[in-house]
Amino acid sequence: MHMVQRDDALPGDDAVAGVAAVVLGAGVGEAVAALIAPGSSPFAAIGGALIDAAPAWAKNTAIALFGTADKAALLVGIAIVLLVVAAIAGTLERRRPPVGRVILGAIGVAGAIAAVTRADAGAFAWLPSLVAGGVAVITLGALRRVGQRRRMQGLHGARARDASPASPSDPNVGADRRTFLLWSGAAVGVGVLAAIGSSLVRAGARSVAAVRSAIRLPAAAVAGPAIPAGADLQIAGLAPVITPNADFYRIDTALIVPQIDPATWRLRIHGKVDQEVEIGWEDLLALPLEESVTTLTCVSNEVGGDLIGTARWLGYPIRHLLARAGVQPEADMVLSTSQDGFTAGTPLEALTDERNAILAVGMNGEPLPDDHGFPVRMVVPGLYGYVSATKWVVELEVTRFADAQGYWTPRGWSELGPIKLASRIDVPRRGARLTAGDTVIAGVAWQQHVGVRGVQVRIDDGPWQDAVLAPAIGVDTWVQWTFPWNAPAGRHAITARAIGVDGQPQTEAVAPPAPDGATGWPSVAVDVG
Ligand SMILES: Nc1nc2c(c(=O)[nH]1)N[C@H]1C(S)=C(S)[C@@H](COP(=O)(O)O)O[C@H]1N2
Numbered sequence: 126m127h128m129v130q131r132d133d134a135l136p137g138d139d140a141v142a143g144v145a146a147v148v149l150g151a152g153v154g155e156a157v158a159a160l161i162a163p164g165s166s167p168f169a170a171i172g173g174a175l176i177d178a179a180p181a182w183a184k185n186t187a188i189a190l191f192g193t194a195d196k197a198a199l200l201v202g203i204a205i206v207l208l209v210v211a212a213i214a215g216t217l218e219r220r221r222p223p224v225g226r227v228i229l230g231a232i233g234v235a236g237a238i239a240a241v242t243r244a245d246a247g248a249f250a251w252l253p254s255l256v257a258g259g260v261a262v263i264t265l266g267a268l269r270r271v272g273q274r275r276r277m278q279g280l281h282g283a284r285a286r287d288a289s290p291a292s293p294s295d296p297n298v299g300a301d302r303r304t305f306l307l308w309s310g311a312a313v314g315v316g317v318l319a320a321i322g323s324s325l326v327r328a329g330a331r332s333v334a335a336v337r338s339a340i341r342l343p344a345a346a347v348a349g350p351a352i353p354a355g356a357d358l359q360i361a362g363l364a365p366v367i368t369p370n371a372d373f374y375r376i377d378t379a380l381i382v383p384q385i386d387p388a389t390w391r392l393r394i395h396g397k398v399d400q401e402v403e404i405g406w407e408d409l410l411a412l413p414l415e416e417s418v419t420t421l422t423c424v425s426n427e428v429g430g431d432l433i434g435t436a437r438w439l440g441y442p443i444r445h446l447l448a449r450a451g452v453q454p455e456a457d458m459v460l461s462t463s464q465d466g467f468t469a470g471t472p473l474e475a476l477t478d479e480r481n482a483i484l485a486v487g488m489n490g491e492p493l494p495d496d497h498g499f500p501v502r503m504v505v506p507g508l509y510g511y512v513s514a515t516k517w518v519v520e521l522e523v524t525r526f527a528d529a530q531g532y533w534t535p536r537g538w539s540e541l542g543p544i545k546l547a548s549r550i551d552v553p554r555r556g557a558r559l560t561a562g563d564t565v566i567a568g569v570a571w572q573q574h575v576g577v578r579g580v581q582v583r584i585d586d587g588p589w590q591d592a593v594l595a596p597a598i599g600v601d602t603w604v605q606w607t608f609p610w611n612a613p614a615g616r617h618a619i620t621a622r623a624i625g626v627d628g629q630p631q632t633e634a635v636a637p638p639a640p641d642g643a644t645g646w647p648s649v650a651v652d653v654g
């Protein structure tokens with residue numbers, strides 16, 4: 126033992142063995158997942174468990190730092206942590222065998238537990254992570270044996286020349302180190318190839334994409350509002366009044382987007398109802414669908430942020446389905462559940478009053494994109510998405526706030542999420558350099574379901590001046606505004622505030638997104654030269 130430790134010529138090799146074992150294990154695990162349990166990728170399972178464990182501040186930090194790339198950032202983070210742990214496990218494996226292998230096996234078991242506890246776990250959800258852990262354990266053991274052989278030989282050689290133990294110039298050691306590195310490299314290579322292959326298999330298996338592209342949605346029985354002339358000011362840099370699907374913000378907890386074949390989709394309405402109602406895709410499309418234009422907003426949107434978008438939706442009013450089920454008088458909430466287990470708690474009233482709360486199937490003239498809830502999602506004007514806009518929705522439970530909670534409530538977000546009066550300056554951009562003279566300031570303002578009466582703009586510490594409001598599509602959508610400005614040279618701060626329908630301006634008080642939505646006036650600094 127003592128001699129082996131003293132012969133620690135190339136300590137980095139132990140870390141290499143650990144990393145190679147984990148890369149091979151992870152790659153094989155991903156491949157098994159892609160082939161037999163698509164939803165149970167070890168990475169996605171661990172990532173999903175971390176997302177579920179995340180409190181409000183963590184969600185917001187991730188969104189603030191990475192925006193809608195928060196999921197990619199999480200996966201990269203998990204990979205980095207895993208590689209560091211792998212290097213440590215490799216080192217420990219030699220110092221105190223079999224500690225390294227035990228660590229790798231434990232990670233596999235943890236992944237399997239995470240996978241089986243996902244809401245949409247299949248019967249074999251545990252398999253990919255266990256295979257990953259098993260492969261990593263076996264590989265680490267094997268690489269260590271190759272490494273050990275090299276050290277033993279190095280030791281014999283070293284006896285004669287104690288000054289340079291295991292010198293790389295020793296031909297035996299050199300050859301065996303090459304063997305070790307070759308095997309390690311092969312493990313990494315196979316692991317990476319397996320991971321790439323599994324992502325290709327995954328992409329190819331997206332038969333739901335083919336089903337989706339073959340769908341022709343029925344025409345609306347009730348047409349939505351026309352876009353009034355002038356509602357879109359067509360100013361460069363100003364968000365268009367209707368957001369193209371490809372540019373629509375995406376926020377959800379799904380690391381792997383649920384793939385639901387509409388032919389198997391069913392929605393169950395149950396709980397405090399006179400009779401359960403269940404409908405399938407064809408039943409839903411056969412109903413008289415209504416079109417509406419509604420702006421969705423995320424509670425995590427910072428002042429000036431872009432987690433907001435407007436679409437023309439096609440769907441069926443939820444209130445008609447609730448009426449069919451017969452809601453019992455003590456109910457005050459509907460807990461909607463996604464196929465992947467996400468839930469939202471929506472006040473019953475918001476789903477039964479006259480607003481356009483719908484089960485949406487269409488978005489801007491096409492079936493919902495995968496990322497936005499295909500085949501069916503909820504759209505409820507006036508409430509932040511986390512309490513209302515359930516994508517991939519499969520269940521509506523009529524219940525009470527006293528008895529049930531939506532996904533984000535126990536994680537530090539408010540039970541109720543009415544959208545706050547807000548505005549945003551799109552033009553000019555923060556930090557823009559302008560030429561002195563006539564220019565235009567423009568932006569959007571919103572308070573869905575309530576409406577906006579006006580917007581005011583202030584230059585530096587000057588007076589509040591009325592901006593021109595473009596015609597609104599309706600109270601459920603944001604509205605564009607513009608303000609002509611004769612910009613004098615110098616550095617200026619432009620601030621805006623919306624005026625609510627009650628005549629009250631948007632609050633100046635600065636609040637962070639958690640627990641129920643950010644507040645404060647948007648402001649941009651510009652240099653005029
Ligand atoms: N299934 C599911 N639906 C969900 C979420 C989710 O995490 N899972 N997030 C909600 C949140 S927080 C928002 S803001 C909206 C965003 O909808 P979008 O991604 O279509 O813009 O979806 C809501 N619906």
Ligand SMILES: [Mo]
Nearest residue numbers: 423424510511
């Ligand atoms: Mo959100």
